[in-house]
Amino acid sequence: MKTANYGIAIPMANEEEGFASFIESLKDALDNVPGGKVYLVVDRASTDSTPDLCSQLAQDDSRFVYVWAPENRNVVDAYLRGFKEAFHAGHDYIVEMDGGGSHNPAALPAFIRALQEGNQCAFGSRYINGGSLNDSPLKRRVLSKFGSFLARVLLGCPMRDVTSGYEAFTRPIMGKILSYSLRSKAHFYQTELRYLLRKSDWVEVPIHYVSPSPRVSQNAIKNSLQCLFYYTFRRWSGKKDIIR
Template structure:
């Protein structure tokens, strides 16, 4: 396989996802093959899964050497570092777009094409959003719905953003965004990583759109959410608010979004 791939890349972090990884890669390949006639890459970033996820990923890469790659890391270091490691590989290979998605099939791989279309159509970052018209969640109880919505509301109000689903992890970036937002200085490790990247994107003047999706609870494997990860998010969000961080406005970035643009949910941080 060529070391340079100027095509869209999908990064999927895994830890103990042996029950899901083959199916999520298969469905993603089907979608991306139709959406990306010039090719694509799927990068599985496995954090030393003891359940054999990494070995399954290696078999998938051997079976599809022009489409699937695996990055092995020795041990779990958090969602954010896993994504950052995958982003680095994709950007070094010349990725045109970088997508991210959970490995547990909570995100429908068929929606990858819609996210990619949104960025190709003029967005800089497309978010798969549960909390805009047409989006939603299934298989969740009331308490989990309240916690999820409350977390997004807390981050949105604290950071002064209009993005409604700040905690979601289903995204498509124009590669120029990731090059502009100073990834080596990203501070978050857990799910707060999603908030921080979207906040940096908006602060840099890029256009963010929310694409409605339906989020489905995993049916196999176990959730990686815990109270330590939740605590990080509570602490990090106000720290971002106090931060003076701001990347230089990148070439092609949009300094503001018209208030009457119903498809756009971003505004520079206040």
């Protein structure tokens, strides 16, 4: 695959246990798609050795950048900080990936290829042909599928999977995302982006999603419902919330 100028934003919180295997997989993906740089965003949510592991990796491999962000209040702040680092570094494409092992770095070439083919956004999907949702707790399966169903019905969001956090954007679209005031603070963030970008040139990329954390806080669910009903009310009131 030809060289691409891209950055990957990855929040890293308490990833000590699976760190080595994830990074090895990520290095393989970077070798397959030359030109990438990884922004490892770490904040006070980490209570294990993750900060030290990320800092040492950045010293050993120039493709990795350690980003210490103690000001982060939630995971959305962590993603946005990674986006800002990649955007200000001048990358043509910016990828969002989870650092806990649920997103397989081997899918990276498909995301970069989708953008090189002219799409503005590439969204990871577990619910299209070629995608799958493996080893996930029942609670996460229900929340994911029901969330996607609600978004399609209430928001008119056309994607099959609106809750996956594996996605990629062109630089112009990322600039518009960063200038938009997002409302979500937790899991709904993925759905919010897809809703706002529904009129852009997008494509869904099949992904294999493995073993996410079974924990979803009540505050995260509450925030998701608040954001869902906010955008639903605005849509039914004729408001056009769009990034394109």
